[in-house]
Amino acid sequence: MFPCVVARASTMEMISSGMGGTLSGSIQLMRAELQVLSPLVPIREVTFLRFCKQHAEGLWAVVDVSVDGDVLRPNDGAAAAGYMGCRLLPSGCVVEDMRNGYSKVTWVVHAEYDEAAAHELYRPLLRSGQALGARRWLASLRRQCEYLAILCSNPLPSRGDGHHEAISPVGRRCMLKLAQRMADNFCAGVCATAAQKWRRLDEWRVEGGDQQQPRAAGGEDKVRMMARQSVGAPGEPPGVVLSATTSVRLPGTSPQRVFDYLRDEQRRGEWDILANGEAMQEMDHIAKGQHHGNAVSLLRPNATSGNQNNMLILQETCTDPSGSLVVYAPVDVQSMHVVMGGGDSAYVSLLPSGFAILPDGYSNAVTPDPTSQLGSSPDAQGGGNNINTGSLVTVAFQILVNNLPTAKLTVESVDTVSNLLSCTIQKIKSALQANIISP
DSSP states (O other), X not given: OOXXXXXXXXXXXXXXXXXXXXXXXXEEEEEEEEOOSSTTSOOEEEEEEEEEEEEETTEEEEEEEEOOOOOOXXXXXXXXXXXXXXXXXXXXXXXXXXXXXXXXXXXXXXXXXXXXXXXXXXXXXXXXXXXXXXXXXXXXXXXXXXXXXXXXXSSOOXXXXXXXXXXXXXXXXXXXXXXXXXXXXXXXXXXXXXXXOOEEGGGOOOTTSOSOOOOOGGGOXXXXXXXXXXOOOTTSOSEEEEEEEEEEEEXXXXXXXHHHXXXXXXXXXGTOGGGXXXXXXXXXXXXXXXXXXXXXXXXXXXXXXXXXXXXXXXXXXXXXXTEEEEEEEEEOHHHHHHHHTTOOGGGOOOOXXXXXXXXXSOOTTOOOOTTSOTTOSTGGGTOOOOOOOOEEEEEEEEEEEESOTTOOOOHXXXXXXXXXXXXXXXXXXXXXXXXXXXX
Protein backbone atom coordinates (compact mmCIF):
# COMPACT_ATOMS: atom_id res chain seq x y z
CA MET A 1 0.00 0.00 0.00
CA PHE A 2 2.98 2.34 0.47
CA PRO A 3 5.47 1.35 -2.27
CA CYS A 4 7.42 4.62 -2.18
CA VAL A 5 7.64 4.71 1.63
CA VAL A 6 8.05 1.11 2.82
CA ALA A 7 10.87 -0.88 1.26
CA ARG A 8 10.25 -4.01 3.32
CA ALA A 9 8.11 -4.98 6.29
CA SER A 10 7.69 -8.19 8.25
CA THR A 11 6.02 -9.47 11.38
CA MET A 12 8.62 -10.96 13.70
CA GLU A 13 6.22 -12.19 16.37
CA MET A 14 2.49 -12.16 17.11
CA ILE A 15 2.43 -11.35 20.82
CA SER A 16 -1.36 -11.17 21.11
CA SER A 17 -3.86 -12.19 18.45
CA GLY A 18 -6.71 -10.04 19.73
CA MET A 19 -9.95 -10.64 21.56
CA GLY A 20 -13.36 -11.99 20.65
CA GLY A 21 -12.26 -13.29 17.28
CA THR A 22 -11.19 -9.83 16.08
CA LEU A 23 -7.86 -8.02 15.83
CA SER A 24 -8.88 -5.62 18.58
CA GLY A 25 -6.24 -5.84 21.27
CA SER A 26 -3.70 -7.51 18.97
CA ILE A 27 0.00 -6.75 19.47
CA GLN A 28 2.65 -7.56 16.86
CA LEU A 29 6.41 -7.14 16.90
CA MET A 30 7.33 -5.82 13.45
CA ARG A 31 10.31 -4.61 11.50
CA ALA A 32 10.28 -2.21 8.55
CA GLU A 33 12.62 -0.35 6.22
CA LEU A 34 11.38 3.16 5.43
CA GLN A 35 12.75 4.87 2.36
CA VAL A 36 13.01 8.17 0.55
CA LEU A 37 13.76 7.46 -3.09
CA SER A 38 17.27 8.86 -3.28
CA PRO A 39 20.78 7.47 -2.73
CA LEU A 40 21.42 10.53 -0.55
CA VAL A 41 18.97 9.42 2.16
CA PRO A 42 19.81 6.13 3.91
CA ILE A 43 17.03 3.71 4.69
CA ARG A 44 15.46 4.01 8.15
CA GLU A 45 15.29 0.66 9.86
CA VAL A 46 12.72 0.48 12.65
CA THR A 47 11.65 -2.32 14.98
CA PHE A 48 8.36 -1.58 16.65
CA LEU A 49 5.28 -2.87 18.42
CA ARG A 50 1.95 -2.47 16.61
CA PHE A 51 -1.20 -2.29 18.73
CA CYS A 52 -4.67 -2.41 17.18
CA LYS A 53 -7.82 -1.50 19.07
CA GLN A 54 -11.45 -1.07 18.14
CA HIS A 55 -12.76 1.91 20.12
CA ALA A 56 -16.33 1.76 18.86
CA GLU A 57 -18.39 0.33 16.02
CA GLY A 58 -16.58 1.36 12.84
CA LEU A 59 -13.77 3.15 14.70
CA TRP A 60 -10.27 1.66 14.87
CA ALA A 61 -6.85 2.83 16.02
CA VAL A 62 -3.53 1.36 14.88
CA VAL A 63 -0.51 2.57 16.86
CA ASP A 64 3.22 1.82 16.37
CA VAL A 65 6.00 2.51 18.86
CA SER A 66 9.68 1.59 18.59
CA VAL A 67 11.27 -0.92 20.90
CA ASP A 68 14.76 0.37 19.98
CA GLY A 69 16.69 2.05 22.76
CA ASP A 70 17.96 5.16 20.97
CA VAL A 71 18.91 6.62 17.60
CA LEU A 72 22.65 6.81 18.15
CA ARG A 73 24.81 6.00 15.15
CA PRO A 74 26.67 2.65 15.24
CA ASN A 75 30.33 2.82 16.19
CA ASP A 76 31.72 0.64 13.42
CA GLY A 77 32.21 2.36 10.08
CA ALA A 78 30.57 -0.32 7.93
CA ALA A 79 27.27 -0.12 9.81
CA ALA A 80 27.39 3.66 10.10
CA ALA A 81 27.81 4.18 6.36
CA GLY A 82 24.31 2.95 5.55
CA TYR A 83 22.53 3.82 8.77
CA MET A 84 19.88 6.43 9.40
CA GLY A 85 18.97 6.03 13.04
CA CYS A 86 15.25 6.37 13.61
CA ARG A 87 12.89 5.74 16.50
CA LEU A 88 9.11 5.84 16.32
CA LEU A 89 7.41 7.56 19.20
CA PRO A 90 3.68 6.69 19.31
CA SER A 91 2.58 6.99 15.67
CA GLY A 92 -0.22 5.58 13.57
CA CYS A 93 -3.74 6.22 12.40
CA VAL A 94 -7.39 6.34 13.39
CA VAL A 95 -9.79 4.89 10.81
CA GLU A 96 -13.49 5.75 10.98
CA ASP A 97 -16.21 4.23 8.82
CA MET A 98 -18.24 7.07 7.29
CA ARG A 99 -21.03 4.66 6.19
CA ASN A 100 -21.07 6.00 2.63
CA GLY A 101 -18.37 3.79 1.14
CA TYR A 102 -15.60 6.06 2.44
CA SER A 103 -13.31 6.04 5.45
CA LYS A 104 -12.02 9.00 7.39
CA VAL A 105 -8.34 8.50 8.20
CA THR A 106 -6.39 10.62 10.67
CA TRP A 107 -2.64 10.01 10.57
CA VAL A 108 0.12 10.93 13.02
CA VAL A 109 3.86 10.43 12.58
CA HIS A 110 5.96 11.20 15.66
CA ALA A 111 9.57 10.14 15.21
CA GLU A 112 13.12 11.17 15.84
CA TYR A 113 16.00 10.45 13.48
CA ASP A 114 19.66 11.19 12.90
CA GLU A 115 19.58 14.09 10.44
CA ALA A 116 23.35 14.01 9.92
CA ALA A 117 22.94 10.72 8.04
CA ALA A 118 21.02 12.45 5.22
CA HIS A 119 22.66 14.72 2.66
CA GLU A 120 21.97 18.43 3.19
CA LEU A 121 20.16 18.54 -0.16
CA TYR A 122 17.34 16.52 1.41
CA ARG A 123 17.24 17.96 4.92
CA PRO A 124 14.62 20.67 4.19
CA LEU A 125 12.32 18.01 2.72
CA LEU A 126 12.81 15.76 5.74
CA ARG A 127 12.16 18.62 8.17
CA SER A 128 9.00 19.64 6.32
CA GLY A 129 7.44 16.24 6.95
CA GLN A 130 6.76 15.72 3.26
CA ALA A 131 9.32 12.92 2.94
CA LEU A 132 8.17 10.45 5.61
CA GLY A 133 5.52 12.41 7.49
CA ALA A 134 1.75 11.95 7.77
CA ARG A 135 1.00 13.73 4.49
CA ARG A 136 3.23 11.30 2.61
CA TRP A 137 1.51 8.26 4.11
CA LEU A 138 -1.99 9.61 3.50
CA ALA A 139 -1.27 10.62 -0.09
CA SER A 140 0.07 7.15 -0.86
CA LEU A 141 -2.89 5.49 0.86
CA ARG A 142 -5.40 7.51 -1.14
CA ARG A 143 -3.66 6.81 -4.45
CA GLN A 144 -3.45 3.08 -3.76
CA CYS A 145 -7.12 2.94 -2.74
CA GLU A 146 -8.09 4.57 -6.04
CA TYR A 147 -5.98 1.99 -7.86
CA LEU A 148 -7.59 -0.93 -6.00
CA ALA A 149 -11.06 0.45 -6.77
CA ILE A 150 -10.19 0.56 -10.48
CA LEU A 151 -8.59 -2.87 -10.36
CA CYS A 152 -11.81 -4.33 -8.97
CA SER A 153 -13.94 -2.64 -11.65
CA ASN A 154 -15.00 -4.60 -14.71
CA PRO A 155 -14.08 -3.78 -17.34
CA LEU A 156 -10.92 -1.86 -16.57
CA PRO A 157 -11.10 1.66 -18.04
CA SER A 158 -8.81 2.67 -20.89
CA ARG A 159 -8.41 5.93 -22.74
CA GLY A 160 -10.97 4.77 -25.26
CA ASP A 161 -10.02 7.13 -28.08
CA GLY A 162 -9.91 4.46 -30.75
CA HIS A 163 -6.14 4.65 -31.23
CA HIS A 164 -5.17 1.98 -28.69
CA GLU A 165 -5.12 -1.74 -29.09
CA ALA A 166 -7.98 -3.78 -27.69
CA ILE A 167 -6.80 -5.77 -24.66
CA SER A 168 -8.99 -8.02 -22.55
CA PRO A 169 -9.60 -7.16 -18.87
CA VAL A 170 -7.45 -10.17 -17.94
CA GLY A 171 -4.66 -8.87 -20.16
CA ARG A 172 -4.87 -5.43 -18.58
CA ARG A 173 -4.59 -6.89 -15.09
CA CYS A 174 -1.53 -8.87 -16.19
CA MET A 175 0.02 -5.65 -17.50
CA LEU A 176 -0.70 -3.89 -14.20
CA LYS A 177 0.92 -6.76 -12.29
CA LEU A 178 4.02 -6.57 -14.48
CA ALA A 179 4.21 -2.80 -14.06
CA GLN A 180 3.97 -3.17 -10.28
CA ARG A 181 6.93 -5.57 -10.27
CA MET A 182 8.85 -3.13 -12.45
CA ALA A 183 8.20 -0.23 -10.06
CA ASP A 184 9.07 -2.32 -6.99
CA ASN A 185 12.40 -3.34 -8.55
CA PHE A 186 13.12 0.28 -9.44
CA CYS A 187 12.61 1.41 -5.84
CA ALA A 188 14.74 -1.47 -4.52
CA GLY A 189 17.54 -0.44 -6.86
CA VAL A 190 17.47 3.24 -5.90
CA CYS A 191 17.66 2.60 -2.17
CA ALA A 192 19.68 -0.64 -2.31
CA THR A 193 17.31 -2.48 -0.01
CA ALA A 194 18.05 -5.99 1.12
CA ALA A 195 15.31 -7.19 -1.23
CA GLN A 196 17.93 -7.26 -3.99
CA LYS A 197 21.56 -8.20 -3.39
CA TRP A 198 23.21 -5.04 -4.63
CA ARG A 199 26.86 -4.34 -3.84
CA ARG A 200 28.42 -0.91 -3.91
CA LEU A 201 31.35 -0.72 -6.29
CA ASP A 202 33.70 -0.02 -3.40
CA GLU A 203 32.65 -3.46 -2.15
CA TRP A 204 32.91 -5.10 -5.58
CA ARG A 205 35.92 -7.36 -5.97
CA VAL A 206 37.16 -8.26 -9.45
CA GLU A 207 38.34 -11.85 -9.55
CA GLY A 208 41.98 -12.39 -10.39
CA GLY A 209 43.18 -9.11 -8.87
CA ASP A 210 44.72 -7.94 -12.17
CA GLN A 211 42.24 -5.12 -12.77
CA GLN A 212 41.76 -1.86 -10.95
CA GLN A 213 38.69 -1.34 -8.86
CA PRO A 214 35.85 -0.06 -11.12
CA ARG A 215 34.57 3.35 -10.14
CA ALA A 216 32.60 6.19 -11.62
CA ALA A 217 34.27 8.52 -14.07
CA GLY A 218 36.42 11.04 -12.26
CA GLY A 219 36.26 9.02 -9.07
CA GLU A 220 33.42 11.17 -7.70
CA ASP A 221 30.57 10.02 -5.52
CA LYS A 222 27.91 12.10 -7.27
CA VAL A 223 26.71 8.94 -9.03
CA ARG A 224 26.23 5.88 -6.85
CA MET A 225 27.18 2.78 -8.77
CA MET A 226 26.13 -0.68 -7.68
CA ALA A 227 26.19 -4.09 -9.28
CA ARG A 228 24.69 -7.51 -8.79
CA GLN A 229 24.99 -10.88 -10.45
CA SER A 230 21.73 -12.18 -11.89
CA VAL A 231 21.57 -15.92 -12.49
CA GLY A 232 18.53 -15.65 -14.72
CA ALA A 233 15.75 -16.02 -12.18
CA PRO A 234 12.24 -15.63 -13.64
CA GLY A 235 11.61 -12.02 -14.51
CA GLU A 236 15.16 -10.81 -15.09
CA PRO A 237 17.87 -11.50 -17.66
CA PRO A 238 21.01 -13.40 -16.62
CA GLY A 239 24.30 -11.56 -16.33
CA VAL A 240 25.92 -8.64 -14.55
CA VAL A 241 23.48 -5.79 -13.84
CA LEU A 242 24.84 -2.32 -13.19
CA SER A 243 22.79 0.31 -11.38
CA ALA A 244 23.61 4.02 -11.60
CA THR A 245 21.71 6.48 -9.42
CA THR A 246 22.02 10.16 -8.62
CA SER A 247 19.86 12.97 -7.24
CA VAL A 248 19.83 16.66 -8.14
CA ARG A 249 17.83 19.68 -7.06
CA LEU A 250 16.02 21.89 -9.60
CA PRO A 251 15.23 25.15 -7.77
CA GLY A 252 12.35 27.08 -9.31
CA THR A 253 11.14 24.09 -11.35
CA SER A 254 8.00 22.56 -9.88
CA PRO A 255 7.63 18.78 -9.45
CA GLN A 256 4.50 18.86 -11.60
CA ARG A 257 6.38 20.44 -14.50
CA VAL A 258 9.15 17.83 -14.30
CA PHE A 259 6.60 15.00 -14.12
CA ASP A 260 4.56 16.27 -17.08
CA TYR A 261 7.68 16.62 -19.20
CA LEU A 262 9.09 13.15 -18.47
CA ARG A 263 5.82 11.36 -19.20
CA ASP A 264 5.21 13.20 -22.49
CA GLU A 265 5.81 10.60 -25.20
CA GLN A 266 6.00 13.34 -27.85
CA ARG A 267 9.14 14.78 -26.21
CA ARG A 268 10.67 11.47 -25.23
CA GLY A 269 13.35 11.65 -27.89
CA GLU A 270 14.85 14.72 -26.18
CA TRP A 271 16.27 12.62 -23.33
CA ASP A 272 15.66 8.88 -23.77
CA ILE A 273 18.34 7.01 -25.70
CA LEU A 274 15.78 4.26 -26.42
CA ALA A 275 13.72 6.72 -28.47
CA ASN A 276 16.57 7.45 -30.90
CA GLY A 277 15.81 11.16 -30.84
CA GLU A 278 12.17 10.77 -31.86
CA ALA A 279 8.72 10.84 -30.33
CA MET A 280 7.05 7.63 -29.21
CA GLN A 281 3.57 6.33 -29.86
CA GLU A 282 1.33 5.23 -27.00
CA MET A 283 -0.17 1.86 -27.90
CA ASP A 284 -2.21 1.37 -24.75
CA HIS A 285 -3.07 3.35 -21.64
CA ILE A 286 -4.54 1.89 -18.44
CA ALA A 287 -5.78 4.37 -15.85
CA LYS A 288 -4.74 3.71 -12.25
CA GLY A 289 -6.52 6.60 -10.55
CA GLN A 290 -8.55 9.76 -10.98
CA HIS A 291 -5.47 11.82 -11.84
CA HIS A 292 -4.56 11.37 -15.51
CA GLY A 293 -0.92 10.97 -14.50
CA ASN A 294 -1.60 7.70 -12.68
CA ALA A 295 -1.40 5.14 -15.46
CA VAL A 296 0.40 2.22 -17.07
CA SER A 297 1.31 2.75 -20.72
CA LEU A 298 2.80 0.70 -23.51
CA LEU A 299 4.95 2.82 -25.80
CA ARG A 300 6.35 2.06 -29.24
CA PRO A 301 9.17 3.90 -31.02
CA ASN A 302 8.13 5.60 -34.23
CA ALA A 303 8.52 3.60 -37.42
CA THR A 304 11.55 5.57 -38.63
CA SER A 305 13.67 4.54 -35.64
CA GLY A 306 14.12 1.03 -36.99
CA ASN A 307 13.56 -0.99 -33.80
CA GLN A 308 9.80 -0.94 -33.55
CA ASN A 309 9.52 -4.58 -34.60
CA ASN A 310 11.23 -6.07 -31.56
CA MET A 311 11.06 -3.58 -28.69
CA LEU A 312 8.37 -1.80 -26.72
CA ILE A 313 8.53 0.36 -23.59
CA LEU A 314 6.41 -0.52 -20.58
CA GLN A 315 5.94 2.58 -18.43
CA GLU A 316 4.26 3.30 -15.13
CA THR A 317 3.59 6.85 -13.99
CA CYS A 318 2.11 7.75 -10.63
CA THR A 319 1.67 11.03 -8.85
CA ASP A 320 0.12 12.50 -5.72
CA PRO A 321 0.71 15.71 -3.76
CA SER A 322 3.75 14.19 -2.03
CA GLY A 323 5.71 13.06 -5.09
CA SER A 324 5.77 11.32 -8.45
CA LEU A 325 7.35 8.37 -10.24
CA VAL A 326 8.10 7.71 -13.90
CA VAL A 327 9.42 4.15 -14.31
CA TYR A 328 9.99 2.31 -17.58
CA ALA A 329 11.70 -0.72 -19.06
CA PRO A 330 12.27 -2.08 -22.57
CA VAL A 331 10.33 -5.29 -23.23
CA ASP A 332 10.21 -7.48 -26.32
CA VAL A 333 7.07 -7.60 -28.43
CA GLN A 334 6.54 -11.35 -28.14
CA SER A 335 6.56 -11.30 -24.35
CA MET A 336 4.12 -8.40 -24.21
CA HIS A 337 1.72 -10.13 -26.59
CA VAL A 338 1.65 -13.05 -24.15
CA VAL A 339 0.91 -10.72 -21.24
CA MET A 340 -1.72 -8.75 -23.15
CA GLY A 341 -3.40 -12.05 -23.94
CA GLY A 342 -3.65 -12.86 -20.24
CA GLY A 343 -0.46 -14.92 -19.95
CA ASP A 344 1.83 -15.13 -16.92
CA SER A 345 3.83 -11.91 -16.54
CA ALA A 346 6.28 -13.41 -14.01
CA TYR A 347 8.54 -14.68 -16.78
CA VAL A 348 8.87 -11.38 -18.65
CA SER A 349 12.44 -10.15 -18.19
CA LEU A 350 12.87 -6.46 -17.52
CA LEU A 351 15.32 -4.04 -15.91
CA PRO A 352 13.67 -0.79 -14.81
CA SER A 353 14.95 2.73 -15.14
CA GLY A 354 13.25 5.98 -14.30
CA PHE A 355 12.77 9.03 -12.13
CA ALA A 356 11.56 9.82 -8.62
CA ILE A 357 10.36 13.42 -8.27
CA LEU A 358 9.86 15.06 -4.88
CA PRO A 359 9.32 18.64 -3.70
CA ASP A 360 12.52 20.24 -2.43
CA GLY A 361 11.04 21.24 0.95
CA TYR A 362 11.29 24.99 0.39
CA SER A 363 8.20 27.18 0.03
CA ASN A 364 7.41 29.95 -2.41
CA ALA A 365 7.32 32.36 0.53
CA VAL A 366 11.08 32.29 0.98
CA THR A 367 13.89 32.34 -1.53
CA PRO A 368 16.55 30.09 -0.02
CA ASP A 369 19.93 31.65 0.58
CA PRO A 370 22.57 29.00 -0.22
CA THR A 371 24.89 30.56 2.37
CA SER A 372 22.33 30.31 5.17
CA GLN A 373 21.22 27.33 7.20
CA LEU A 374 19.19 24.91 5.11
CA GLY A 375 15.59 24.56 6.16
CA SER A 376 14.95 28.18 7.15
CA SER A 377 11.67 28.36 5.26
CA PRO A 378 8.28 27.91 6.97
CA ASP A 379 7.74 24.53 5.32
CA ALA A 380 11.19 23.41 6.38
CA GLN A 381 10.17 24.10 9.95
CA GLY A 382 7.19 21.81 9.49
CA GLY A 383 4.43 24.38 9.05
CA GLY A 384 2.58 26.18 6.30
CA ASN A 385 0.75 25.03 3.19
CA ASN A 386 2.86 26.84 0.63
CA ILE A 387 3.39 25.31 -2.78
CA ASN A 388 6.93 24.11 -3.28
CA THR A 389 8.76 25.91 -6.04
CA GLY A 390 11.57 23.43 -6.59
CA SER A 391 12.12 19.74 -7.19
CA LEU A 392 14.39 16.95 -6.06
CA VAL A 393 14.87 14.53 -8.94
CA THR A 394 16.46 11.10 -8.62
CA VAL A 395 17.51 9.40 -11.84
CA ALA A 396 18.27 5.68 -11.84
CA PHE A 397 19.28 3.28 -14.62
CA GLN A 398 19.59 -0.49 -14.36
CA ILE A 399 21.49 -1.90 -17.33
CA LEU A 400 22.72 -5.38 -18.25
CA VAL A 401 26.42 -4.86 -19.01
CA ASN A 402 27.28 -8.53 -19.61
CA ASN A 403 25.04 -11.54 -20.16
CA LEU A 404 27.32 -13.89 -18.24
CA PRO A 405 26.74 -13.86 -14.46
CA THR A 406 30.39 -14.80 -13.85
CA ALA A 407 31.77 -12.00 -16.05
CA LYS A 408 34.10 -9.37 -14.62
CA LEU A 409 32.83 -5.82 -14.27
CA THR A 410 34.97 -3.48 -16.34
CA VAL A 411 35.87 0.17 -15.89
CA GLU A 412 34.58 0.82 -19.41
CA SER A 413 31.11 -0.47 -18.50
CA VAL A 414 30.99 1.71 -15.40
CA ASP A 415 32.10 4.80 -17.32
CA THR A 416 29.57 4.20 -20.10
CA VAL A 417 26.61 3.94 -17.72
CA SER A 418 27.80 6.89 -15.61
CA ASN A 419 28.17 9.07 -18.71
CA LEU A 420 24.72 8.05 -19.94
CA LEU A 421 23.22 9.14 -16.64
CA SER A 422 25.02 12.49 -16.66
CA CYS A 423 24.05 13.12 -20.29
CA THR A 424 20.37 12.39 -19.54
CA ILE A 425 20.36 14.90 -16.68
CA GLN A 426 21.90 17.58 -18.86
CA LYS A 427 19.32 17.00 -21.60
CA ILE A 428 16.46 17.33 -19.11
CA LYS A 429 18.05 20.48 -17.68
CA SER A 430 18.27 22.00 -21.15
CA ALA A 431 14.69 21.08 -22.12
CA LEU A 432 13.23 22.51 -18.91
CA GLN A 433 15.63 25.48 -18.91
CA ALA A 434 16.29 24.63 -15.30
CA ASN A 435 19.14 25.25 -12.91
CA ILE A 436 20.68 22.23 -11.24
CA ILE A 437 22.24 21.89 -7.79
CA SER A 438 24.25 18.68 -7.52
CA PRO A 439 25.27 16.90 -4.32
